Amino acid sequence: MKKHQFLDYRNKLILAPMVRVGTLPMRLLALEMGADIVYTEELVDLKLIKSVRRLNPALSTVDFVDPSDGTIVFRTCALEKSKVVLQLGTSDAARALAVGKLVQYDVAGLDINMGCPKEFSIKGGMGAALLADPAKAAHILRTLSSQLEIPVTCKIRILPDLLDTIRLVQQLAVTGIAAIGIHARTRDERPQHRPHPDVLHAVASAVDIPIIANGGSRDMHTYDDLHKFQALCGADSVMVARAAQFNVSIFRKQGILPVDEVIYKYLRLCIDYDNAPHNTKYCVQSILKELQETPRGKRFLQCQTLQQICEIWDLGDYCRRRQQELKDRGNAGRANVILTQCPTKRQKLGLPDSSTDEYQGVIYRNVAFLRSTYTSDTQLPKMMLYVHAGRTDKEPPCYETLRCDKLFRAICSYDGQRYSSSFWEKNKKQAEQGAALVALLQLGHLREKTLLDNGSLIS
Numbered sequence: 001m002k003k004h005q006f007l008d009y010r011n012k013l014i015l016a017p018m019v020r021v022g023t024l025p026m027r028l029l030a031l032e033m034g035a036d037i038v039y040t041e042e043l044v045d046l047k048l049i050k051s052v053r054r055l056n057p058a059l060s061t062v063d064f065v066d067p068s069d070g071t072i073v074f075r076t077c078a079l080e081k082s083k084v085v086l087q088l089g090t091s092d093a094a095r096a097l098a099v100g101k102l103v104q105y106d107v108a109g110l111d112i113n114m115g116c117p118k119e120f121s122i123k124g125g126m127g128a129a130l131l132a133d134p135a136k137a138a139h140i141l142r143t144l145s146s147q148l149e150i151p152v153t154c155k156i157r158i159l160p161d162l163l164d165t166i167r168l169v170q171q172l173a174v175t176g177i178a179a180i181g182i183h184a185r186t187r188d189e190r191p192q193h194r195p196h197p198d199v200l201h202a203v204a205s206a207v208d209i210p211i212i213a214n215g216g217s218r219d220m221h222t223y224d225d226l227h228k229f230q231a232l233c234g235a236d237s238v239m240v241a242r243a244a245q246f247n248v249s250i251f252r253k254q255g256i257l258p259v260d261e262v263i264y265k266y267l268r269l270c271i272d273y274d275n276a277p278h279n280t281k282y283c284v285q286s287i288l289k290e291l292q293e294t295p296r297g298k299r300f301l302q303c304q305t306l307q308q309i310c311e312i313w314d315l316g317d318y319c320r321r322r323q324q325e326l327k328d329r330g331n332a333g334r335a336n337v338i339l340t341q342c343p344t345k346r347q348k349l350g351l352p353d354s355s356t357d358e359y360q361g362v363i364y365r366n367v368a369f370l371r372s373t374y375t376s377d378t379q380l381p382k383m384m385l386y387v388h389a390g391r392t393d394k395e396p397p398c399y400e401t402l403r404c405d406k407l408f409r410a411i412c413s414y415d416g417q418r419y420s421s422s423f424w425e426k427n428k429k430q431a432e433q434g435a436a437l438v439a440l441l442q443l444g445h446l447r448e449k450t451l452l453d454n455g456s457l458i459s
Contacts, residue, residue, distance in 0.1 A: 007085070007108045007151050009179035009210040009237055012036040013226060013251055016181075016214055016241035017087035017111065017155070020282050024061070024075045025269035027084060030244060032265070034223075034251035037083050039239075040074065042113050044126075045090040047073055048099045053106075058329040059273055062106050075273065076106055085109040085153070089116070091125030091136075093143040100148045109150050109178070112140060115157040117187045128157060128187040134168055138175050145176030155181035155214070158199045165199060166206045173207045180207075181239055184215035191218065191242065201234035210236035217242035223253050245286050263287055264313050270306060271315065271322045277306045284309065302370045304423055361418055362411055363442055367451060368423040369434040381436035385414065388445065397439065399432045410435040417442075 015022065015030040015038040022041035030038050051064040051073045064074040076084060086107045090096040100110050113121070114130040114137055121127030130137040137154070144152045154172060159165045169180060182203065184195035195215040204211040216229035220243035230238035243250045248266075249257040263284055270280045281303060291297045296312060303309045310319035374380055382397075389396045397414040407424035412435035419442060421434035440446045 007037065007082075007178065009037070009151075009153070009212060012212075012237040014181075014212060014237055014239040015039055015244055015248075015251075016239045017042055017113070018241055018245055020279060021245050021286065022087075023275060023279055023283075024077065024080075024273050025266060025275050025280075026248065026283060027080055028077075028269050028273075029262075029266050030248050030251055031080060031083060033249050034253055035240075035244075037085060037108075037237075038080060039085045039087050039111060042087045042089045042116065042121075043074055044124075045088055045092070045095040045099050048088070048102065049095060051102075053102065058326050061273065064103070072276070074103070077273070081106065082108050085111050087111040087113050087155070089113050089121060089124070089126045090140065091129070093140045096140055097143055097147055100144055100150075100152075104148050104150045107150065110144060110148065110152050111181070112137075112144070112152070112154040114154050115181075115183050115187075117157070131156060131159065131168070131187065134171050138171055141172060141175040141177050151178035153177055153179045153181060153212075155183070155212075157183045157185060157187050158196060158203075160186055162199055162202060166203055169203050169207055169211075173209050177209065179210040179212055179236070181212040181214055182235075184213065184233065197229065197232040201232070204234040204236070212237045212239045214239040214241065216240075217244075220250060222256065223250065226250065245283075246289065247287065259287055259291065260313070264315065267310055267313055267315050268318070271310065271319045274323075274326060275306070277304060277309070280306055280309060302373075304368045304370075304425075308368065308370065362420050363417065363438065364420045364422050365438045365441060366422045367434060367437050367441060368421065369425065369430050369437055371430070371433075381433050381440055384445065385412070385436045385439055388440075388443075389414070397436065399435060401428050401431060412436050412439050414439050 013034060013036050015027060015035045017039040019041045022039060027038040027040070048064060050066070052067050054063045054065050056063045061075050061077045063072055066073050074086070084107050086103055088096060088099055088110060090112060096112065113127050116127030118127065122129045141152060141154055154177060159168060172180060182200055184197055184200050185193055200211065200213050213230055213233035213235035217240060220226055220229065220240060226238050226240060240250060247256055247259065247262055249262055266283065267280070284300065285292060288297055292301060300309065300312055307316065307319050310316050369381065377383060385397050394415050397412050399410045399412055402409045407426065408428050408431035409420060409424050410428070410431035412419045412432070419435055419439040421438050423434060425431040425434060441448065441451065
């Protein structure tokens with residue numbers, strides 16, 4: 001079949017597929033820094049098959065949305081269309097083909113994960129489980145290569161025996177795929193183990209299609225180190241994972257950028273493309289590493305919203321303006337979905353069918369409890385509200401808690417009124433503090449400006 005576009009996998013620097021890292025902002029930043037090709041995080045076939053493709057004019061993106069809760073399964077844009085490869089987790093040729101046909105006009109290539117050693121993948125017959133069934137792996141690749149209009153690749157790990165590895169790669173190479181990415185460790189080896197570039201060198205000389213070397217991050221500290229690992233493996237290209245996760249400017253020929261500059265650039269892209277706060281936080285944590293223990297790092301760890309994170313890196317005003325702009329433009333496919341706005345979540349919580357959270361007389365505000373902004377226990381919202389009740393001879397506040405998907409949200413009942421925060425917390429105590437914070441704000445005992453300045457209140 002004639003491919004509608006051809007992605008050349010020779011002499012390329014490639015961002016490896018990394019769960020929770022390879023979302024749109026990081027992929028775009030990698031391209032800006034000098035990467036030639038970027039892989040998405042692994043996306044499971046069953047999740048993608050049920051997604052709905054949606055154009056998002058507010059963001060100028062193509063969104064694949066989970067219709068059950070509105071979350072974004074995969075988001076891409078024109079800036080990466082000719083350079084992004086979607087990595088798929090699958091164990092079935094028919095499902096993989098269905099996904100391929102769904103996404104093939106929005107990506108430059110499709111990669112099948114045949115190397116992930118995690119239990120989830122193995123139990124589902126995906127990832128490294130396919131290494132034990134070469135015939136099945138070859139069937140999946142042959143099906144896709146013959147029926148899709150984009151190049152197909154796979155990513156594997158080496159086998160304990162060199163000859164077995166060579167035979168496996170030769171068997172996969174004749175299925176019509178465009179390249180093979182090889183992690184230079186076995187299924188049971190981890191990053192602390194040394195890679196085996198000699199195995200990749202032997203494999204590369206045994207096949208004609210491009211071999212992409214992966215697994216050398218522990219020795220990658222500069223741009224030149226990428227090419228050193230590629231040469232050591234005798235590979236056509238090199239794929240970078242952890243070294244790029246820690247500082248994506250490793251792709252930058254002019255040299256590594258300071259951590260704060262990388263975070264600033266990354267956050268701007270997260271703002272521009274409405275990236276989910278939890279995903280943004282995970283990636284910034286990876287970049288900060290030991291700096292999480294600094295006062296600023298600890299303040300960052302308390303953040304729950306994109307706005308709060310951006311305040312720390314002097315992007316608060318930009319984030320606020322951009323989010324208002326997106327709201328005005330009708331961003332169709334918000335990544336930051338409020339759980340109770342999703343029909344399935346509302347049903348699970350036993351909440352009435354409503355377009356807002358103002359149900360059952362509850363007053364809610366977009367206020368998050370940030371422990372780092374309070375210097376003593378006597379200043380905590382619950383204590384402040386309790387003291388106020390005593391001074392005004394009112395019944396002390398009481399709290400009820402909602403739980404959903406390991407997250408908590410509380411409703412504070414005080415003086416005949418109920419209050420709640422729109423944010424879901426990691427534990428019951430923080431949820432109660434958030435509800436008390438809303439009560440104090442609504443009763444006029446806290447100033448909105450104070451909460452806006454410290455990032456607690458999202459306007």
